[in-house]
Amino acid sequence: MMKWSFQELRIKAQDPLKVDKTLDLKTDLMNKNPEVLDLSPVKVQGYLIYDDHTVLAQLEIALTITLPSSRSLEPVDVAMQFPIRERYIESGWQSELVQDEDNLVIELEDNTVDLGRAIVDNIITHIPLKRLTPDELEATELPSGDDWNLMTEASFQNDEKESDQIDPRFAKLKDLLSDDTSES
Known part of the structure; x- marks a missing residue:
C-alpha cells in the first residue's frame, strides 16, 4: 500500500x-x-x-x-x-x-x-x-405525489412569501387589535 x-x-x-x-x-x-x-x-x-x-x-x-x-x-x-x-x-x-x-x-x-x-x-x-x-438532471419538473411535492429552495421561499401576505379581509382586524393593546 x-x-x-x-x-x-x-x-x-x-x-x-x-x-x-x-x-x-x-x-x-x-x-x-x-x-x-x-x-x-x-x-x-x-x-x-x-x-x-x-x-x-x-x-x-x-x-x-x-x-x-x-x-x-x-x-x-x-x-x-x-x-x-x-x-x-x-x-x-x-x-x-x-x-x-x-x-x-x-x-x-x-x-x-x-x-x-x-x-x-x-x-x-x-x-x-x-x-x-x-x-x-434533464427533467424540468420535480417529482410529486398525493399530498406531497419536491420543491427547490427558491420555490419554497416564494411560497413562504405568498403565505405571509395577510388576507385583506383580516387586515382591519389586525389594526383593531393593535389599537386595543396600545390603550392598555
Whole structure:
C-alpha cells in the first residue's frame, strides 16, 4: 500500500519523492461508508517531501465513485478529482514549518504516514450531497405525489412569501387589535 515510516521518508524523501500509483481502495471505502456502491481504481499523483521532522504530501486524486441518486436512489457515477495538501509531523516534535502553512497538519501517533487511509478519508469528505441521474438532471419538473411535492429552495421561499401576505379581509382586524393593546 502507501505506508512509510518517518525513518524511511527521512532517507527517501530528502529530495521530493514522486508518487504515481493506482490504488484499489474499494473495500476500505465501502467499509467506512456503506452508501458507496462501487469505486474505480484511484489514481494518485504527487510528491512527498521530508523536512524538519515533517512530511508534506501534495497529491492529486482522480476517481469515479458510484453512489445512489439523492432523489431516486438509482446508481449514479460521479467523477471526482481533487487535491490533498497535508503535512504530517512526528509525534512529540514541533516545527516552524507547521505554523507558516495553510496545509492541514496531522500529528502522527505511531510515526507512520498512511496515505491510503488519508485518501479514503478525503474521498469521503469530497462526496457530493446532490447526486442525480442524467434523466433527473434533464427533467424540468420535480417529482410529486398525493399530498406531497419536491420543491427547490427558491420555490419554497416564494411560497413562504405568498403565505405571509395577510388576507385583506383580516387586515382591519389586525389594526383593531393593535389599537386595543396600545390603550392598555
